Amino acid sequence: MSAIRLLPPELINQIAAGEVIERPSSVVKELVENSLDAGATRIEVDIEAGGARLIRVRDDGGGIHVDELPLAVASHATSKIGSFDDLEHVASMGFRGEALASVSSVSRFALTSRVRGQDAAFRVEVDGGKLQAARPAQHPPGTSVEVRDLFHNVPARRKFMRAERTEFAHIDDLLKSLALARSAVEFRLSHNGKPVRIWKVARDEQAALQRVAEVLGAEFPAQSLRIDHAAAGLHLSGWVGLPTASRAQADSQYFYVNGRLVRDRIVAHAVRQAYADVLFHGRHAAFVLYLELDPAGVDVNVHPAKHEVRFREQRLVHDFLFRTLHEALAQTRAGQVVSQAQEAGGSLRMSGTSTPMPMPQAWSARADQSRLSLGVRDEPLADYAALLGESPRTSPLAEAEAEPGEAPPLGFAIAQLKSIYVLAENAHGLILVDMHAAHERITYEKLKSGRSGSNLRSQMLLVPLSIAVSAKEAAAAEEYAEALAGWGLELSRSGPASIVVRRIPALLEGADVAQLSRDVLSELAQHGSSRRLQELENGLLSTMACHGSVRAGRRLSIPEMNALLREMEATERSGQCNHGRPTWVQLSVAELDKLFMRGR
Template sequence: MTIRLLPDVLVNQIAAGEVVERPASVVKELVENALDAGASRIDIDLEEGGARLIRVRDDGGGIAAAELPVAVQRHATSKIASLEDLEAVATLGFRGEALPSIASVSRFRIASRRNGDDNGNALQVEGGRVGEVAPSAQPQGTTVEVRELFYNVPARRRFLRAERTELGHIEEWLRTLALARPDVEVRISHNGKPLRRYRGDSASETGARLVDALGEEFSRNVLRIDHAGAGLRLHGWIAQPSYNRASADQQYLFVNGRGVRDRNVAHAVRQAYSDVLFHGRHPAYVLFLELDPRAVDVNVHPAKHEVRFRDSRLVHDFVYRTLQEALSGTRAGAQAGMPVESHSPKVPASIPNLPPRQGDMALKLAEAPAQYAALYAPAHPGPSLPVLSLPAAGEGKVPPLGHALAQLHGIYILAESAEGLVVVDMHAAHERIGYEKLKAAHDGAGVRVQPLLVPQSLAVSVREAEVAEREAATLAALGFELTRSGPQSLLLRSVPALLADTDVAALLRDVIGDLLEHGQTRRVEEARDELLATMACHAAVRAHRRLTVPEMDALLREMESTERSGQCNHGRPTWARFGLAEIDAWFLRGR
């Protein structure tokens, strides 16, 4: 076959293969155009899950009659004009491929009217063949109709799923839009019946939308975060570890207002939750990351689902540290949910600051504080730690976890709080307290290094050897002293002392793998934490150990002042609260 130029219709259909995957893709492109046009209300009408009809109407700025034929040509856009514009894209759409691609695989009509125009104008496109502009009744704004999607590409139409499935994809994307733009009213109908309405509220910062989109249970279990630094700002909501999911179905990330998926940020979030989430569960969050548009490339995916950061290591570290510090404040007794005000991620606003950390401690198991030192078995000797006490409460003020009443089956502590009843799993709570103390002591002492009597040779790939050589200072700070001994070999001379008895070769390979993929690693800290968690578990008070009321109260006070005490080391909750109204309902009181 000779080399020849492809017809415009075929070129547009090929582009449609990248941009238009299913009806939800069409809705996304058309709604993003409406938002870029300044719309405050968007109406979306669907038939048969969008396969038969997608109609998107907006009250935005509109398009001039002379520009309608240009709008359906490839690479025609009003949003960028130069390379400088492309490097600092601030709009949702900019490629100029959406409308011609959609029009090439559907029966397409666009009508628009600008403010001040005497009448609207419309343009019909049938399978990529552009008609003539004609006057049309149209309010201010733009209406785009897409009928019989993929009617002229039967192979693509056969890949469409059932009506309910395609509608579900559209609803999920519109849920993402609702979270990103609470100021815009969105109405959706399906097969002539109203389906969903998101009310616009310019004064709201997603609060009401959070309930509309993700439900009251999510909104009752979130922490509000808002932190800025190094030219970045991260704000939004993260769910308490006790509210977790079997899948990643409630994870929403917006970069400069654009809903995206990013492996780098997802990895940072997983690391932040690693110490408080049950194995195999997923965190829930709605996060907005803002940074200079020139520091992020939004032109790396045809449908703009992904972005690339200029400094991915900085972004990863910023997200991880912000969330990790916010989660460190999830102490038992803290209030969560929408009423929590925006705060620094160090500690939630409702919790008093911790007293200063104690001095360094030898890396061995420590006994419990003085009030309940007897709970430890004599087989675990070590220096006692001073009691961490909360600031003195006012007269008659009840602490967040209340006052201990009794034990239940030697497993749970029952306490009376201002709201009702608090139930504490005493082993899980004591385990977390001991674990946090061990981590604090180890962090204060720094990383201790153990030299190897005989340096160990490791076979690696060329890329791994290059990373290890380039990141030698980072690896040394983690306790690994090594040199490159060949194109595909490393010579390991020292390892972290606490992990000397583990498989350090496998650990080092994992560390280098993280540096390759993410530019940083927490493998050493995670391995250390796993060992310290095991030590704390063995030292924690066991079930069926009878406690006195003062001992139980002392444990409650320690929980209130210990970071992450809402969960044990394995991610299980350490406490539960039952309000008086809930308890009254058990016994039908007031009915």
């Protein structure tokens, strides 16, 4: 090996540029975030040739004093932190002070700025790593940064740039995410001299939702829940899409921590678990969520491009996110979107701790007076009743006939189609219900409610099972032994990397005990919590509910159909079956008129 020597500053900056600047969109990110930190309320981004020829970012922020312009393009010079304490409480988008130095080392760079209250602006240029002296220039209060011929002196990096359309698409996506983060800032984007995007300042919640609709699609507001919940020093707000508005790809997921867009495995795991019971297999939820917490509770200095963060209380954040979203989704019921979202002209609102929605007395009066059975009987239901120490029974549905006055959200039944679908009329038009999927969700929720009782049984293994695990998983078994025992899984640490299983939940008899234990401990070791046991039990209960629900081909009377509708309105998550498929569809009178070309 050759002798150790110091690297020249130009090479140091180019190495730093390789960490921070992946493509033109990375440059735009650094420059726009600097504008936001400068207090800008209007940011214009001009792009040429997908960013390869020109990237110009102009803002109306506080500006940079002429004496500080050379420092602005120096390595690790910043006005945002000055001590270790500042680093632990970072509230700005940028803080390392390496962005402009890195960008200027791989481009032809110019910085023009004017401080508010000063008569003149000043401009500095950097070419080939050489800084020229500041000179007067014309510029309104604020700052403009021009980056020309990106990677002109690093041909190898330039070869990795994609087509112009692809690079601009990345810039467009980046500006969308920043526009969602800062609704009080106006953003303008142009490409090759042509305006592409204009996001006006959103001064109220409705305007902010309109900006969300411009990014996620015009249909998102009517198919989303408004979240606004605070607890334990955490505040979560934003919008989450309904399960029926899921997407094939995870391309509409925006999560912000103190205004910073992040991709975090703790967050992803919590959201995935919250949707686990209502999302169709292979589908992805759409959401725009903002998490606010004390800056000291999150470390943003873990990734060169600041894409990732690390929470100091990971389990607290995970459980807060999961419970908030889980409770919000649990309170969605069939007919709720029609009765609330359409009338409000926007998304459903779930604030604070959600509470069950009671069935109006006029609709439930008959349900209290009599019970009507669909005659559903199946052995799995009887087996489950035995596990809970109850006597087998049929699955009842409450009889509910039409009452005078306002129609309920799902209306009143008028017919049955092909012994599969229930047709009902409500105030908005026609309702179509898949009777098996709807009754399956109703039965499933009742089985889960029964499981939550204290009389859930567990089963002792005839021979305790010894399992080899990792040292981290063995430590998790020791730490969470009491919590696992509450779920009926009794295991203990028997060595540095081994455990012994003595008892399992009775519902999971016949399961692969070794694999089950490893899965549970792996999640506990990684996330500090696990729902693997509950997910397996839910899968079994879902199968029972499917067998114990009214099947296609069964003729129902009008009272039975009305009873099904009333149960749907009172049951959590009844908008989807256990597998995430929709249970009902609304066709408005306007949509029906359009089918028959009425009014044309």
